[in-house]
Amino acid sequence: MARWAALRLRIFPRDNYTCRRCDRVEGDTSLLVCDHVDLHRGNEQLFWHEGNLQTLCKPCHDKHKQREEQ
Template sequence: MGVERDRSRQRDETLPWRKWIKTARWQKLRWFVLVRDLFTCQKCKRIETDTSQLVADHKTPHRGDERLFWDDENLQCLCKPCHDVVKQAEEQASVHQRGVWY
């Protein structure tokens, strides 16, 4: 548990954009996306009533680009399983192609 907390703290310090997720602006944008997409995962099409199990996911990874981060057209509603498994696998594949993570 402490290891994950330390990793999260380190990412917060090295990736300034992570602070944006903790803002009221992000919470408002996230809610807008969930409502717009009717609480429906855009990958598996499951409707999820527990909003803690939904993610406002960036279609195109922003990698710190504010324009992409805040663009509601670049966001989609995903359920946590699709985000945590499918989307993360896609991003990891991208890292291997580029050879870097940024």
Template sequence: MTDRAEYRRWYSERAWWKLRSQRLKAEPWCRFCRQAGVMSAATIADHIRPHRGDRRLFFDRGNLQSLCKPCHDKIKQGVEARGYDTRIGSDGLPIDTNHPFYK
């Protein structure tokens, strides 16, 4: 595992910018907004599974999703802090099976 200061530098590497650009071209709309039926342009290549200093996971293209900044900053970071997603599906139930409702 790498310390935070070192892996923060990975975001300035040419390989990251290329990977980020490829992700946003492949998926130009925010994944969370699309799930809610809204079309918002994605601006962030988000790590689906937090890399926590694992360089292999950081640069794993299969571990990326496109999100808009509001979804990244509010929903995704909230999920990481709580351990589950609080969004509710069209059926009125939580969309995340890790939600306490299902316990």
């Protein structure tokens, strides 16, 4: 989990703490999700690839992204 925690904390500043879906800026990282753009389906290379990660606010992730993945 330490590797994931470090990775997500690199993605948020890269994306300027801004949700890629609704453009909401959120300084509280507990309200942000480091999301996989393309489902990794167990593919470790895709899971860890920074280019496959994006910042989403929790509402966008929990509502919109989860619905898309179902």
